[in-house]
Amino acid sequence: MAVRVRFAPSPTGYLHVGGARTALFNWLFARHHGGEFRLRIENTDTSREVAEAVDQIQGTLAWLGLDLDGEVTSQLDRMAHAQEVARRLVDEGHAYEDEGAIRFRMPDEGTTAWEDVVLGRIEYPNEQLEDLVLVRSDGRPTYNFVSPLEDALDGITHVIRGQDHVSNTPKQLRILEALGAEIPVYAHVPLLNGPDGRKLSKRHGAITVEDFRAQGYLPDALVNYLALLGWSYDDRTEIMTREELVERFTLDRVGASAATFDYQKLEWLNGVYLRGLAPDVYADALVTYLREQGYEWDEELVRRAAPLVQEKIAALGEFPAFAGFLFARVEPDPALLGDGAVLPAAAETLAGVEPFEADQIETALRGLAERLGLKPREAFQPIRLALTGSAVSPGLFESLELLGKEESLARIGGSGRGGASGSSAR
RNA sequence: GCCCCCAUCGACUAGCGGUCCAGGUCACAGCCCUUUCAAGGCUGUAGCGCGGGUUCGAAUCCCGCUGGGGGCACCA
Numbered sequence: 036m037a038v039r040v041r042f043a044p045s046p047t048g049y050l051h052v053g054g055a056r057t058a059l060f061n062w063l064f065a066r067h068h069g070g071e072f073r074l075r076i077e078n079t080d081t082s083r084e085v086a087e088a089v090d091q092i093q094g095t096l097a098w099l100g101l102d103l104d105g106e107v108t109s110q111l112d113r114m115a116h117a118q119e120v121a122r123r124l125v126d127e128g129h130a131y132e133d134e135g136a137i138r139f140r141m142p143d144e145g146t147t148a149w150e151d152v153v154l155g156r157i158e159y160p161n162e163q164l165e166d167l168v169l170v171r172s173d174g175r176p177t178y179n180f181v182s183p184l185e186d187a188l189d190g191i192t193h194v195i196r197g198q199d200h201v202s203n204t205p206k207q208l209r210i211l212e213a214l215g216a217e218i219p220v221y222a223h224v225p226l227l228n229g230p231d232g233r234k235l236s237k238r239h240g241a242i243t244v245e246d247f248r249a250q251g252y253l254p255d256a257l258v259n260y261l262a263l264l265g266w267s268y269d270d271r272t273e274i275m276t277r278e279e280l281v282e283r284f285t286l287d288r289v290g291a292s293a294a295t296f297d298y299q300k301l302e303w304l305n306g307v308y309l310r311g312l313a314p315d316v317y318a319d320a321l322v323t324y325l326r327e328q329g330y331e332w333d334e335e336l337v338r339r340a341a342p343l344v345q346e347k348i349a350a351l352g353e354f355p356a357f358a359g360f361l362f363a364r365v366e367p368d369p370a371l372l373g374d375g376a377v378l379p380a381a382a383e384t385l386a387g388v389e390p391f392e393a394d395q396i397e398t399a400l401r402g403l404a405e406r407l408g409l410k411p412r413e414a415f416q417p418i419r420l421a422l423t424g425s426a427v428s429p430g431l432f433e434s435l436e437l438l439g440k441e442e443s444l445a446r447i448g449g450s451g452r453g454g455a456s457g458s459s460a461r
Numbered sequence: 462g463c464c465c466c467c468a469u470c471g472a473c474u475a476g477c478g479g480u481c482c483a484g485g486u487c488a489c490a491g492c493c494c495u496u497u498c499a500a501g502g503c504u505g506u507a508g509c510g511c512g513g514g515u516u517c518g519a520a521u522c523c524c525g526c527u528g529g530g531g532g533c534a535c536c537a
Contacts, residue, residue, distance in 0.1 A: 043537095044537095045536090045537045047537085077537060078537085079536085079537080133535090134535085135535085136535050137535095138535090151466095154465095154466065154467090157465070157466075158465090159464070159465070160464075162464095163463075163464050163465085163533080165533080165534095167534090167535095168534085168535045169535095170535085171535040172535060173535080175535085177534090177535070177536085177537090178536070178537045179537090182537085197531095198465095198466070198467090198530085198531060199530095199531055199532075200531095200532090200537095201465060201466065201531070201532075202464075202465060202466095202531070202532040202533070203532080203537095205465095223466085225466095225467085225530095226530070226531075228529095228530080230471095230472080232529070232530090233529095233530090234530085234531095260473095263473065263474080263486090264473070265473090265474095266474095267473080267474055267475070269475070269485090270474080270475035270476075270484060270485055271475080271484080271485045271486080272485090273473090273474090273485080273486055273487095274486095290467095290473095290474080291466075291467060291468095292466090292467045292468065292529095292530090293466095293467070293529080293530060293531090294472090294473065294474090295471095295472055295473075296472095296473095297472050297473065297487065297488085299472080299487060299488055300472070300473065300486080300487040300488075301487095302487095303486090303487055303488085304486095304487085306499090306500085310500075344499095346499065346500050346501095347498060347499045347500075348498095348499080349499085357498085397496085400496085401496090404496090410496095411495090411496050412495090412496060412497075414496080415496040415497075416496075416497065418496090419496075419497060420497095423497095425497090425498095426497060426498085427497055427498045427499090428497065428498075429497095429498085430496075430497090430498095431496055431497075432496080
């Protein structure tokens with residue numbers, strides 16, 4: 036039987052990284068087996084916010100590169116059918132009416148068990164199973180009824196979801212059984228925690244995939260990182276392409292315990308991916324990112340600046356703070372300003388450099404440092420500060436070249452205070 | 462309270478009875494390189510929660526404890 040899985044989020048807003056991880060595992064499993072990956076929206080009303088959330092979720096999945104099969108389905112479309120099935124269950128004695136609602140009759144004795152692919156055998160005492168409401172008194176079916184019903188309707192072969200659904204499983208199993216439906220294979224993947232060991236939430240920082248996108252993370256890096264949370268290939272392979280992940284992903288290597296989301300490791304991985312991009316691809320990514328974030332900076336200059344930062348930043352979001360001085364003057368931190376003694380000499384030296392290119396600039400400035408008896412660091416740091424407004428920046432010589440002689444000299448001035456007063460573009 | 466699940470360095474994990482005085486990666490520390498910051502190279506600190514079993518032998522199997530998580534809706 037061909038594999039068919041589904042990701043079934045409730046449309047409450049942007050996709051959470053935990054949800055994205057669940058979606059990823061489903062997608063990897065489907066692609067690994069040449070099966071189908073479907074999106075099913077689990078909702079109960081038709082409000083505008085829901086429609087937006089559905090679009091957002093689809094947009095996020097697309098950005099992550101998790102392509103869908105078949106149409107996106109919605110619980111809404113099956114309400115009438117669910118009601119019919121519920122009535123049939125009443126007729127067959129599996130359910131009964133209760134104050135206008137329809138309740139499913141759960142067994143009172145024995146146990147309900149299943150072989151979970153990641154958790155192993157799980158047994159629930161049936162006395163724990165309450166007669167659950169299938170259809171509310173207002174006619175709307177409930178999640179625990181529609182979810183297994185739709186799994187059956189759609190021919191879902193494997194239900195891969197978060198462990199927060201473990202306790203729903205015995206109830207859904209009982210319903211599927213009463214329906215006479217095929218029982219899918221269940222795989223409950225571990226949940227994600229924040230750095231403090233508690234449920235990952237906004238207080239920990241970025242939480243939705245869109246948050247990470249806005250910070251300049253690459254979809255490939257996020258996908259790679261998420262795959263490593265609860266799953267591993269072996270004892271040493273961590274950096275894998277999408278194709279490698281698809282080829283290597285198996286549910287039996289998914290762990291059973293919760294994983295802590297490590298922002299630092301994600302950042303490191305993103306840096307690895309960023310540095311690994313071909314220069315033109317990197318420039319494209321940077322241009323696209325800055326445009327998405329609303330920066331209206333000269334594209335040509337951004338492209339020329341790209342090589343200066345590729346080795347230095349771990350997320351595209353660091354670019355404005357790191358290289359923003361190329362697009363607008365930045366006032367140096369007064370606390371960092373020295374006496375500026377080398378500045379006049381530097382200005383004089385630079386004025387004579389022709390052509391104004393990194394190599395020539397470097398030769399000239401190193402010569403200056405030697406003549407003044409200064410260590411490179413001592414000579415260059417004041418210039419860097421005057422030029423970039425910061426003690427941390429891209430390479431000094433390349434930065435000078437990009438800024439051009441005129442602007443560079445204007446910033447270095449010679450007064451020791453860097454640039455004409457009020458000239459800072461802010 | 463009841464039910465279910467989980468438990469290897471700070472974090473992600475490898476380990477499926479002996480090849481583990483526990484390996485890799487991030488983070489952290491030191492050194493090297495160096496125009497700052499990164500990157501890179503080298504080295505290092507750091508872990509099998511506790512107690513009982515089983516076995517010639519346990520991180521690996523069993524039981525208990527402790528700790529953590531999840532769930533107990535006419536929410537999803």
